[in-house]
Amino acid sequence: MCNQLQKPKIAPHEIELPGSNWTLWRSVCVRGAGFPANLLLSLEMSNCHIFAEEVLRLREEIAQARLIAIQNLDVEYKNLDKTERRPLAKALKKLRQHQLPDLDHPAVNQFRKVWLQMIAAQTTLSESLASGFLQNCHQLQILFSDSQFQEALLWQNREFADHIQTFLKQQCTTLNQSLWYKIRGLFNYLQRYCTKNDSIGFFGPIGWGTVTSQETAIKFTPGSDLLADRRVYLESWAINTLAQTLNVNNNLRPWLAPALVPNVYLAGNQLHLPAIAALIRDGKLPASVQSVIHLSQEQVELLQLCDGKQTAVTIAHQVMQNSTLHFSDEAAVYAQLQKLCQLGALRWTLEVPISQYPEKLLREKLNQIGDNTLRKSALTALSELETAKDQVIQAAGNTQRLSQALADLEATFTKLTNQAATRAAGKTYAGRTIIYEDCRRDIQLTLGTDLLAELGNPLDLLLTSTRWYTYQIAEGYQALFKQIYDELKQNCGNTEVDFYSFSLKALPLLRDENSSPIASARANLQKFWNEILAVSPDQKQVDYQAADLKSTVENTFTAPHAGWQLARYRSPDVMIAGSSVNAINQGEYQLVLGELHLFNTLSRAVFVSSHPNPTELMAARAQDITTPTIAPLPSPNWNTQRLALELVPPQDIRFAYEAGHPGIPDTKTVTLGELVVVETSEGLQIQTRDQRICFPIVEFFGYTLSNLCMSFPAILPPASHTPRVTIDRLVVVRESWRLPLADLAFAHTLDRTEQYLAIRQMVKDYELPRFVFARVPSEVKPYYIDFNSPVYCELLAKIARQAVTANPEYYLCLTEMLPSFDQLWLTDAAGQRYTSELRLVALDPKSPPFHICVM
Numbered sequence: 001m002c003n004q005l006q007k008p009k010i011a012p013h014e015i016e017l018p019g020s021n022w023t024l025w026r027s028v029c030v031r032g033a034g035f036p037a038n039l040l041l042s043l044e045m046s047n048c049h050i051f052a053e054e055v056l057r058l059r060e061e062i063a064q065a066r067l068i069a070i071q072n073l074d075v076e077y078k079n080l081d082k083t084e085r086r087p088l089a090k091a092l093k094k095l096r097q098h099q100l101p102d103l104d105h106p107a108v109n110q111f112r113k114v115w116l117q118m119i120a121a122q123t124t125l126s127e128s129l130a131s132g133f134l135q136n137c138h139q140l141q142i143l144f145s146d147s148q149f150q151e152a153l154l155w156q157n158r159e160f161a162d163h164i165q166t167f168l169k170q171q172c173t174t175l176n177q178s179l180w181y182k183i184r185g186l187f188n189y190l191q192r193y194c195t196k197n198d199s200i201g202f203f204g205p206i207g208w209g210t211v212t213s214q215e216t217a218i219k220f221t222p223g224s225d226l227l228a229d230r231r232v233y234l235e236s237w238a239i240n241t242l243a244q245t246l247n248v249n250n251n252l253r254p255w256l257a258p259a260l261v262p263n264v265y266l267a268g269n270q271l272h273l274p275a276i277a278a279l280i281r282d283g284k285l286p287a288s289v290q291s292v293i294h295l296s297q298e299q300v301e302l303l304q305l306c307d308g309k310q311t312a313v314t315i316a317h318q319v320m321q322n323s324t325l326h327f328s329d330e331a332a333v334y335a336q337l338q339k340l341c342q343l344g345a346l347r348w349t350l351e352v353p354i355s356q357y358p359e360k361l362l363r364e365k366l367n368q369i370g371d372n373t374l375r376k377s378a379l380t381a382l383s384e385l386e387t388a389k390d391q392v393i394q395a396a397g398n399t400q401r402l403s404q405a406l407a408d409l410e411a412t413f414t415k416l417t418n419q420a421a422t423r424a425a426g427k428t429y430a431g432r433t434i435i436y437e438d439c440r441r442d443i444q445l446t447l448g449t450d451l452l453a454e455l456g457n458p459l460d461l462l463l464t465s466t467r468w469y470t471y472q473i474a475e476g477y478q479a480l481f482k483q484i485y486d487e488l489k490q491n492c493g494n495t496e497v498d499f500y501s502f503s504l505k506a507l508p509l510l511r512d513e514n515s516s517p518i519a520s521a522r523a524n525l526q527k528f529w530n531e532i533l534a535v536s537p538d539q540k541q542v543d544y545q546a547a548d549l550k551s552t553v554e555n556t557f558t559a560p561h562a563g564w565q566l567a568r569y570r571s572p573d574v575m576i577a578g579s580s581v582n583a584i585n586q587g588e589y590q591l592v593l594g595e596l597h598l599f600n601t602l603s604r605a606v607f608v609s610s611h612p613n614p615t616e617l618m619a620a621r622a623q624d625i626t627t628p629t630i631a632p633l634p635s636p637n638w639n640t641q642r643l644a645l646e647l648v649p650p651q652d653i654r655f656a657y658e659a660g661h662p663g664i665p666d667t668k669t670v671t672l673g674e675l676v677v678v679e680t681s682e683g684l685q686i687q688t689r690d691q692r693i694c695f696p697i698v699e700f701f702g703y704t705l706s707n708l709c710m711s712f713p714a715i716l717p718p719a720s721h722t723p724r725v726t727i728d729r730l731v732v733v734r735e736s737w738r739l740p741l742a743d744l745a746f747a748h749t750l751d752r753t754e755q756y757l758a759i760r761q762m763v764k765d766y767e768l769p770r771f772v773f774a775r776v777p778s779e780v781k782p783y784y785i786d787f788n789s790p791v792y793c794e795l796l797a798k799i800a801r802q803a804v805t806a807n808p809e810y811y812l813c814l815t816e817m818l819p820s821f822d823q824l825w826l827t828d829a830a831g832q833r834y835t836s837e838l839r840l841v842a843l844d845p846k847s848p849p850f851h852i853c854v855m
Contacts, residue, residue, distance in 0.1 A: 022843065022844060025841035208440070229439065252350065255369040261673070384412050463570060526715060537719055538721075578590070591729050597711065630655050630701075655669075694852070
């Protein structure tokens with residue numbers, strides 16, 4: 001049937017956002033650090049920054065004394081006879097070269113006095129730094145001897161965790177490169193564990209709360225333990241690596257289920273292969289690829305039975321019972337299946353789709369093996385891996401057992417697959433190891449109406465501009481898609497353009513965060529907000545009232561609806577800067593907007609699996625958008641199942657572009673090969689060749705666009721200094737600085753004393769706060785920096801040095817830490833404070849009026 005999208009009503013899972021027509025999910029995700037924030041302050045070297053300030057002061061005094069000395073000697077030099085000028089000339093030359101003359105003269109003596117004071121102060125600083133680094137070394141040894149820190153390291157980087165065991169026992173008496181490597185590494189992990197609101201393991205547990213209209217205040221109770229639940233998962237890529245190893249045994253093939261490759265299309269006895277796509281991609285047609293291949297009756301019958309569910313032996317028995325087909329035995333069927341594989345029409349291999357528990361799916365497939373010996377051998381291999389995983393689960397909380405269990409798991413995996421147990425070293429969100437743990441924080445949290453009332457009006461202004469932003473991006477991509485369609489239509493001489501060919505042209509644009517539609521929308525967004533807020537780099541803070549901005553924002557960012565259906569979702573991260581829940585309930589707090597995601601990030605598997613009742617989230621998603629949307633099936637080689645789309649309601653259509661999913665009905669799946677792009681009176685449509693399903697082109701790419709535009713850009717353009725911008729009680733822009741790395745002295749020296757002094761000079765010159773987050777383009781995540789801590793300053797210098805080496809035009813971006821250490825309300829049962837943010841889900845009531853047909 002054909003569905004016209006309707007404006008949603010308030011559902012039980014929603015609550016109105018005050019001052020707007022947006023709604024919020026009642027379920028709120030609490031993302032927080034897994035270790036107390038104050039652990040960072042315990043490593044402060046309290047005197048070093050004071051000594052550095054003294055050195056910098058004396059350097060300024062030296063500069064002044066030097067100029068005075070030069071001026072005085074210049075005057076005297078001109079009044080002396082030529083025969084008497086020589087001592088002054090030598091002294092002037094040294095002064096101009098920033099050297100200390102040996103002339104006995106009042107001005108030079110004053111310069112010498114300050115010079116010697118500076119040398120003494122600099123010596124004191126260097127000695128203080130050296131002793132402080134060693135002191136930090138001892139403190140780190142104590143801190144990371146704690147079992148929880150060691151367990152966290154084991155999960156993140158077992159090799160590094162094992163590497164520091166000798167460090168934890170050694171005497172820290174002399175600083176060397178090896179020691180520095182360990183100190184920097186541990187400080188880096190420490191700042192991540194104590195200040196990053198990540199969602200991974202017990203060092204980034206996910207908590208849940210509820211928004212209610214029945215209460216006005218916040219109610220919060222921490223559990224007796226940090227964690228309410230912890231679960232361990234094997235990565236899908238690891239299970240598929242094992243499957244590929246088992247694939248080597250061709251004797252398994254009769255019990256594997258062949259499936260039509262998604263990029264082909266079978267019509268009658270004609271097999272359509274993406275020849276035009278190959279031509280676009282390679283510039284020539286491969287010899288073995290034709291645009292259409294005429295198949296025999298036997299081949300057609302086989303392909304129609306290859307649904308990814310039936311095994312080859314089952315298919316063979318079916319076709320052999322058909323007397324009109326000429327298959328003498330199973331071997332003849334398998335030979336024909338292999339031929340179809342060689343044509344590129346079939347996938348006949350052992351693999352499992354992305355899943356939270358991929359080993360269960362593999363076991364189901366292996367249980368289909370009819371040969372007892374083969375089945376037992378394959379299952380034994382899988383059982384070995386599962387047993388090793390169980391040992392990891394049982395070792396939770398015991399670092400020695402966990403270290404051994406992880407080592408055994410990796411060894412088992414390597415033995416079974418002959419492959420390394422890690423991949424994509426250094427990459428973020430890449431599922432680098434074969435196993436991971438996700439945990440739920442043990443808290444009870446209810447957010448009342450008082451907080452929502454303060455949040456509603458200012459957040460509504462931002463949400464209004466996000467609607468305009470997605471609408472502009474959709475318009476831009478519509479135009480690009482039209483250009484691609486027109487070009488391909490002309491090339492192939494047909495108004496129906498096969499989607500595979502189209503996608504080869506379109507996908508590079510859909511993977512480029514700086515594509516013309518996004519770049520244009522971002523530039524105009526920042527231009528308009530800059531005009532509205534009229535901030536100056538000279539300002540420290542700018543305060544506005546939402547009521548004063550509302551009319552201007554609505555007139556500036558006018559858009560009839562979101563750019564596509566999934567773009568109706570927003571996931572703002574909101575931090576509460578308040579010293580305690582009691583203080584917040586008394587009105588002593590400030591709200592801080594973190595990242596604003598143009599996507600329902602709580603639909604990811606990592607969040608859904610941690611929710612106390614995942615079916616509630618699925619029901620919410622199903623009620624929010626009742627019209628089908630397109631949900632791509634991830635490749636078996638997807639980075640990690642943690643980020644896979646989990647909230648896919650029954651009405652949605654799955655798009656198989658690389659591999660299908662045997663558990664999803666064919667009626668709910670479209671494949672790459674069966675799609676074409678056509679032009680209608682309503683614009684470009686992507687539809688199946690039999691027209692049972694059709695989507696407006698932007699709607700079809702909705703999930704891809706939401707992923708591409710997930711992070712809403714900063715609303716103000718980059719500037720050397722951006723003041724803090726507050727609307728009502730919500731900080732919408734934190735104070736920040738953007739400095740060319742090439743101009744920063746500490747990025748160009750290896751001398752640690754000079755690095756620290758240069759950083760302290762930067763702090764003074766730009767009036768930087770003590771605590772900031774630093775970011776460079778070459779790093780995905782920001783770094784916490786304490787400018788009073790020489791170790792963190794040394795870490796900053798290293799990051800800056802690496803970045804400027806990679807690209808001399810890179811900038812260092814610094815952002816104030818807000819909330820700060822005394823504004824952290826999230827506590828554990830012992831009263832220790834943790835950084836945190838509330839991840840909300842907002843829904844735009846303005847639904848795109850696109851016409852979608854599902855027959």
